[in-house]
Amino acid sequence: MRKQFFLPCTLAFLLAACQSDRQTREQEARAILLPDKGVSLYAAGDIASCKSASPENSGAGKTAALITAGLAQDKDAVVLTLGDNTYPVGLLSEFENCYEPTWGRFKSRTYPSPGNHDYYTPYAAGYYRYFGDAAGPGRRGYYSFTRGSWHIISLNSFLKPAEHSAQLAWLKEELARSTAKCTLAYWHHPLYSSGGHGNDKRMQEAWAMLHAAGADVVLVSHDHDYERFAPQDAEGQLDDARGIRQFVVGTGGAELTPLRFRRSHSEASDNSTFGVLKLVLKEAGYEWEFIPVEKGGFTDRGAALCH
Known part of the structure; x- marks a missing residue:
């Protein structure tokens, strides 16, 4: 029987081996705790900018290609937009000429949320006309749905006080009715962010x-970068024990922007590449992976159990 020796990862020549061993243990743990598909x-979010001459070669075109490939391999996968779907001002023509040739490829599998740039056209008229019923009832910009055992809630972070x-x-009632073990919510403005806009x-x-x-x-965006926070x-x-893990994913295609002073409990961040966050929602938890458009680019992955 092979003996196992456990040594502290303090020496430089042992560091790589220890990191590899830790990753292996984490993968084994995920397989045990989250065995279902x-x-x-x-x-x-922060997706289609009409500044680009060619939508296909734009940042949105590149992230759309990633998603298209993922959806082709999984007929049940869906897409969430985290606001600021078009730039500069959310006109219907922007959706038709810049969003449609890119992220519009999978419009029928998309659950959108609005951002402030969508509302730069009064009442976000372009956004609601383009997405129609998929944007939720009554042009209010919030709704919910289920995927597997998860309760998923799309909220609108750019409403006037009364709205x-x-x-x-509505959210209070929605949460009170829910019997789901796991819940995910998404909107545009981050409560926590190390990006240029900061905490909101x-x-x-x-x-x-x-x-x-x-x-x-x-899930949020607004700052054009990627950042993951501890619960x-x-x-x-x-x-x-009961905290919410926030992901800022403002890397959908619009110009990336600088990170500033790192906020408390920020665990990973990057503003060097466009990309998308892939979540796999399991019965008891979830796995995450940030997928960059460039091979060898920044990535971030992990898993966690639901409360």
């Missing part, structure tokens, strides 16, 4: 409701 989704209050009332408290009350209900994941509550306190 799950359902896949692809997500990003936002109505959204919070407009969705803090929604986060508090989600946290109280035991939600697991929030937190609505006050920015680390909460490994």
